[in-house]
Amino acid sequence: MSGEYLRDGTAIYERSFAIIRAEADLARFSPEEADVAVRMIHACGLVEAAAAFRFSPGFVAAARAALAAGAPILCDAEMVAHGVTRARLPAGNEVICTLRDPRTPGLAAELGTTRSAAALELWRDRLGGSVVAVGNAPTSLFHLMDMLGAGAPRPAAVIGMPVGFVGAAESKDALAATDLPHAVVLGRLGGSAMTAAAVNALARAGI
């Protein structure tokens, strides 16, 4: 029944990326941005999503430099953290998600917000120079901007790609209006897989 499918992982990646480059409109991206965009499309299966991708000038260089220097990757969701391919990371970078930290529910109650937002309070001592990867919760991205507005240390780059119907588009518009080096997917699209794919593309060029 299924004897004829492709079984070679590298060949599958190569053919996938070739299809994406043939079908997706990547003309407005730099070559470095296009490499990231291709992996993000690969993660969502939708070449049309590229129209919603925005990279701030210098984002790719800032994120790559931070990762090469050993920056931690701060993730809002376990799915993002588990989508990051450890073997691709250039400096054994830590991948941190504090959502399930035992202090998080108490912080959420105290601050009157979601656990996804409150979890970022536990990032404070790692935030300076970090790479932030928000792929799930708009409240995480809003809370990050609130913390930065109140003087928290600046990350080197922010990947802001929460998915969904309530607050997702607004949170990404707000990030795109800042001067933080950022990558976003405007509108409702996004998610853990696209976010992890962006990290993986930034961590190392090529397959």
Added chain:
Amino acid sequence: MSGEYLRDGTAIYERSFAIIRAEADLARFSPEEADVAVRMIHACGLVEAAAAFRFSPGFVAAARAALAAGAPILCDAEMVAHGVTRARLPAGNEVICTLRDPRTPGLAAELGTTRSAAALELWRDRLGGSVVAVGNAPTSLFHLMDMLGAGAPRPAAVIGMPVGFVGAAESKDALAATDLPHAVVLGRLGGSAMTAAAVNALARAGI
């Protein structure tokens, strides 16, 4: 800047699900299928995706009964496994992913296939009556069907939603042509988040 966003997790879910039900065409689904479809749409941010959802007759009942009876959930990818909300599971069900099992690379070399496919060889003693959740690798879904064709024990239900450009559509077409209780997303769409969302919807009704 971002002071006015919604911070109550339950309210965010409720508003999201209301938007999805207002916008998505769910008319061809049973009420039980629609509940699953709503969570899948929530995970991908795209109401149009519903057009690609297919549930075999009896799938929802078969999957719910299996989970209630304590069936393990067999996942092709760590992201799927980490997207399953343990607190929703009705019987403390095991969530199993064997991709990183130390035996998997050797099995992949021996079988001449991907690690994602070879990892399923380690499911054999758990496969009978299980709930299978494939959200990443078409080769996993193809390999599952090869194993079943060769006499492996039948799962109670198969969630087959690999995403991508090479083999994804074909693997889901092949699953949909079997008599296994199944849920698929036809075409390129799918992914770990939609797959985990389907499991979470089946595990317990409601938010």
